[in-house]
Amino acid sequence: MSKFGFYAKIAVLVPVTAVGIPLQWLLLRLNAPGRRIVPMLYHRIVCSVLGIRRIVHGAPPRGKAALILSNHVSWLDICVLSALMPLSFIAKAEVGTWPVVSLLARLQRTVFIDRTRRTDTARTNGAVAERLQAGDAIVLFAEGTTGDGTRVLPFRSALVGAAREALTSESPSDVVLQPLAITYVRRDGLPVMRGDIPDIAWHGDMELAPHLKGVLSGGGIDVQITWGDPIPFDATTDRKAVSRLAEEQVRTHVREALAWGRKI
Template identity: 80%
Template sequence: MSSLRFYSRIAVLVPVTLVGIPLQWLAVRLDGPGRRAIPLLYHRIVCATLGIRRIVHGEPPRGKAALILSNHVSWLDICVLSALTPLSFIAKAEVGTWPMVGLLARLQRTVFIDRARRTDTARTNDAVAQRLRAGDRIVLFAEGTTGDGTRVLPFRSALVGAAREALAGADSGLDVVLQPLAITYVRRDGLPLQRADKPAIAWHGDMELAPHLKGILSGGPIDVQLTWGTPIPFAAGTDRKQATRAAEEEVREKVREALAIGGKIGPK
């Protein structure tokens, strides 16, 4: 059964990816509306093919620029979030060098940061600020790494300064919010995930990508709960550390609640 799942999913995802890459490249090159719509459609196909079912609580930011502060569990998070609404991401620079993954990240207009260079934070903040001023919604995995899916690591506030830079460099009418978002993988094959099951989904530490990817392609349906928190208004004088801490506390609480109830409300 697992082999059948693996090859049938590959048979769908490979041609869809090969068709989507040149279409997205052209959309980005022309700066057309397709640059947001194509990744949304692509990742919805990916989620449907992999059997990923989304349980959504709350509402994503609409009609305004947003810096979304989220926990990070797996490479699957990219597919799950991108299937919800048009988004871009902030990622470590080495992701841009990974075969295929780096190409897909660049095509989704990911902002890369070199964490080995302290001065790169300012450059990244400027790039994110420009995108926010253009009305984009940018996801920052604020822990700075992936976790094991059972706890939320402390959020880093350095890149939250991008929202303040966006306000400083824009007209007074720009409305930017910090939007907390909690990602919790709650079930597989219809059964609640136990701690021992987490490594099959959570991708962290020194885990190899290829075997983990094969496990997802071969495995059963996954239910993930996505909980949008309360938007945090962000003005030029807002304390970024305090705002980041508030987002972290809400995300941690939402993850705890989701793990306790096991995502009982049906998927969307």
């Protein structure tokens, strides 16, 4: 892509972000219904500017509180998923210290969890319970980190347990746990191969700024989003069992999506 294309994207994203931040801040302060809608609209614009095409299979949770268990490939996942429907996220505490990213995360009502401090569990559980009681859909990247997009890391049941323990007798009875697979299948119309992984996946010790520049400079991306079968979920649920079920579904869907993406 030419430098003109790179700066053209910047020219759109900067003002949209500059308008979106104070607007969302105000909506949160007023507790207005639009606080759920603005992040979705914002990320739809971001996906459009970046040339991200979303290919959706399966049905998302509708009309009920949901804990969504997803694999995690890149910071792009936030944009891709947020563009689908009103969502919040559960993120590790260190995300709340990152410049700019932490602001955007807080504006999307992200729940931060500090896995190194047991004393933080009660606060996290309370925040998750409040969201579920309000009927929100919350995304938990159950691997606990980002992967390379070609394989799914083991799901961490402890993170699922933190949400399960938040469910009390006062919590909604129709909470569901829904697996979700994210697979980046094509770039510039060509299948994503192993050599393309660093251009999309953001994992390990990769720095954010160079990776962001690479995404802005590159061509369009096709991402397949596959909703798995919902799993009943309440305070008595075996966290290890449901984590395994969700992990198996996500792994299968990622494998199938990669195979599809390589067919031209």
